[in-house]
Amino acid sequence: xxxxxxxxxxxxxxxxxxxxxxxxxxxxxxxxxxxxxxxxxxxxxxxxxxxxxxxxxxxxxxxxxxxxxxxxxxxxxxxxxxxxxxxxxxxxxxxxxxxxxxxxxxxxxxxxxxxxxxxxxxxxxxxxxxxxxxxxxxxxxxxxxxxxxxxxxxxxxxxxxxxxxxxxxxxxxxxxxxxxxxxxxxxxxxxxxxxxxxxxxxxxxxxxxxxxxxxxxxxxxxxxxxxxxxxxxxxxxxxxxxxxxxxxxxxxxxxxxxxxxxxxxxxxxxxxxxxxxxxxxxxxxxxxxxxxxxxxxx
Amino acid sequence: xxxxxxxxxxxxxxxxxxxxxxxxxxxxxxxxxxxxxxxxxxxxxxxxxxxxxxxxxxxxxxxxxxxxxxxxxxxxxxxxxxxxxxxxxxxxxxxxxxxxxxxxxxxxxxxxxxxxxxxxxxxxxxxxxxxxxxxxxxxxxxxxxxxxxxxxxxxxxxxxxxxxxxxxxxxxxxxxxxxxxxxxxxxxxxxxxxxxxxxxxxxxxxxxxxxxxxxxxxxxxxxxxxxxxxxxxxxxxxxxxxxxxxxxxxxxxxxxxxxxxxxxxxxxxxxxxxxxxxxxxxxxxxxxxxxxxxxxxxxxxxxxxxxxxxxxxxxxxxxxx
Numbered sequence: 082x083x084x085x086x087x088x089x090x091x092x093x094x095x096x097x098x099x100x101x102x103x104x105x106x107x108x109x110x111x112x113x114x115x116x117x118x119x120x121x122x123x124x125x126x127x128x129x130x131x132x133x134x135x136x137x138x139x140x141x142x143x144x145x146x147x148x149x150x151x152x153x154x155x156x157x158x159x160x161x162x163x164x165x166x167x168x169x170x171x172x173x174x175x176x177x178x179x180x181x182x183x184x185x186x187x188x189x190x191x192x193x194x195x196x197x198x199x200x201x202x203x204x205x206x207x208x209x210x211x212x213x214x215x216x217x218x219x220x221x222x223x224x225x226x227x228x229x230x231x232x233x234x235x236x237x238x239x240x241x242x243x244x245x246x247x248x249x250x251x252x253x254x255x256x257x258x259x260x261x262x263x264x265x266x267x268x269x270x271x272x273x274x275x276x277x278x279x280x281x282x283x284x285x286x287x288x289x290x291x292x293x294x295x296x297x298x299x300x301x302x303x304x305x306x307x308x309x310x311x312x313x314x315x316x317x318x319x320x321x322x323x324x325x326x327x328x329x330x331x332x333x334x335x336x337x338x339x340x341x342x343x344x345x346x347x348x349x350x351x352x353x354x355x356x357x358x359x360x361x362x363x364x365x366x367x368x369x370x371x372x373x374x375x376x377x378x379x
Numbered sequence: 380x381x382x383x384x385x386x387x388x389x390x391x392x393x394x395x396x397x398x399x400x401x402x403x404x405x406x407x408x409x410x411x412x413x414x415x416x417x418x419x420x421x422x423x424x425x426x427x428x429x430x431x432x433x434x435x436x437x438x439x440x441x442x443x444x445x446x447x448x449x450x451x452x453x454x455x456x457x458x459x460x461x462x463x464x465x466x467x468x469x470x471x472x473x474x475x476x477x478x479x480x481x482x483x484x485x486x487x488x489x490x491x492x493x494x495x496x497x498x499x500x501x502x503x504x505x506x507x508x509x510x511x512x513x514x515x516x517x518x519x520x521x522x523x524x525x526x527x528x529x530x531x532x533x534x535x536x537x538x539x540x541x542x543x544x545x546x547x548x549x550x551x552x553x554x555x556x557x558x559x560x561x562x563x564x565x566x567x568x569x570x571x572x573x574x575x576x577x578x579x580x581x582x583x584x585x586x587x588x589x590x591x592x593x594x595x596x597x598x599x600x601x602x603x604x605x606x607x608x609x610x611x612x613x614x615x616x617x618x619x620x621x622x623x624x625x626x627x628x629x630x631x632x633x634x635x636x637x638x639x640x641x642x643x644x645x646x647x648x649x650x651x652x653x654x655x656x657x658x659x660x661x662x663x664x665x666x667x668x669x670x671x672x673x674x675x676x677x678x679x680x681x682x683x684x685x686x687x688x689x690x691x692x693x694x695x696x697x698x699x700x
Binding site for chain 1: 401404405408410411412414415417418419421422424425426427428429430431432433435445446490491494495497498499500503504506507509510511512513514516517518519520521523524525527528529533534536539542568571572576577580599600601632633637651654655658659666667669670673674676677680681684
């Protein structure tokens with residue numbers, strides 16, 4: 082319905098103004114910290130620690146970013162995270178579809194029981210210690226698989242995919258294809274998957290970002306520093322305040338050293354979040370679609 | 380299946396035929412079961428084996444004998460937890476933080492979604508959505524890193540602003556009385572925008588004709604928000620409220636643990652971090668005791684979800700299942 086702006090009553094004019102002010106307030110609250118972090122990361126360290134940076138960068142400098150490359154932990158961890166994200170996501174998406182597609186076929190015998198077994202894990206799970214002991218028995222402690230196998234299927238994503246298959250791939254379509262001698266495998270591969278690019282995109286995004294940001298499994302299961310993903314190193318730097326002394330070349334005063342350490346934190350936050358924020362504008366609508374498919378009761 | 384069995388006595392021929400049809404269908408669909416093979420193996424190993432491992436909560440764990448070989452001791456671990464001085468503190472913090480989160484955070488995405496839905500400026504609406512979704516994609520580690528930087532007593536922007544207005548710097552992270560607020564409000568900052576998606580989807584499902592009819596009857600936009608939009612998304616609100624109320628005991632580990640320090644521990648120790656601290660983080664780890672605490676938490680959680688769902692069924696037509 083088109084609303085003609087000039088024809089608004091006074092009460093409505095006030096309503097729309099107040100409403101837009103509320104939105105503007107929300108926008109500023111969210112945006113300000115993001116802008117501040119970026120500005121701080123490209124400002125001079127002294128400007129940052131003395132409080133001269135409030136919104137825009139002051140005395141532009143890339144010193145913080147240069148320090149990142151000097152820290153021997155960050156780049157290998159970055160590479161590890163890329164590895165976990167790529168391999169993990171491929172396995173996630175493959176297994177999720179392998180579970181979701183059969184469970185979406187209404188004619189399959191035993192479908193409801195299996196569905197219940199999957200769904201039950203969303204409200205009850207073993208907990209920290211039984212999981213830890215299982216990983217120990219399987220010999221997965223301190224292995225790369227510890228970051229990939231336990232979460233190989235996110236049941237919530239599986240349900241989203243199943244709902245999608247159920248609503249877009251009709252039983253008639255399969256019956257028609259099977260008349261022509263098409264098997265389930267063939268049907269899935271040559272008809273279902275090409276028709277399901279939207280949901281595959283959604284799965285890749287959900288799983289990819291969760292791997293990129295994952296912290297818990299690495300924290301619990303990994304011991305070797307060479308396997309650490311980025312989030313573990315970030316924790317050391319941002320929260321434990323463990324800055325590698327070799328990154329700070331400046332032999333001058335302690336304040337300057339601390340200044341560089343603080344600057345490095347802002348830069349590292351930006352570098353860690355950048356890949357996600359770069360893909361975000363392109364994928365936003367897919368995420369929204371994923372949430373909407375997921376919200377349909379199924 | 381039971382039906383088939385009773386029919387088998389009465390009319391053996393029909394039941395046999397039914398079974399044969401079932402078997403035939405299964406054989407026809409064998410490829411579907413092959414596809415499900417790996418997911419089911421995963422489900423059993425990584426979900427159901429740990430569930431069976433929960434028996435550890437009732438055992439005296441001896442590492443050499445493993446979970447299955449250790450002797451049973453009944454409810455000793457539970458009794459020890461209920462009688463320990465930690466119990467009220469840890470359970471109390473868990474419930475307080477969750478309730479605070481629910482009460483402060485739940486209405487905000489609804490309000491933001493209603494506001495987004497009501498604005499006439501479509502480009503502005505898109506921009507606000509785009510920006511407010513962004514924090515959702517920040518990792519927990521980075522989020523806590525940001526909190527520490529912003530609230531730093533020396534160089535944090537928040538304390539600099541306080542100083543500008545003549546106030547004394549506040550050591551937010553070192554003061555137990557600030558912990559819960561910092562935890563909850565940073566979470567609200569991160570997730571409110573994202574939380575609007577589901578309400579906006581529900582709002583887009585409201586027929587425009589209802590709005591048109593109301594406009595003709597002289598309803599103002601505010602009245603339409605109140606009498607059309609809000610009731611229109613009420614089922615969605617109830618469903619999400621059920622989900623959230625059901626997870627009151629289920630507060631996650633990561634963010635709390637990362638925000639914890641010895642100064643704020645009195646206010647920040649929750650069940651999940653306590654389980655970690657008595658087991659994997661401890662120099663004398665007590666696996667069975669930790670499992671019992673975790674099980675207590677899971678069971679209370681499950682009961683809450685089922686209970687709230689039951690209440691919702693009685694009160695309205697909305698329920699999760």
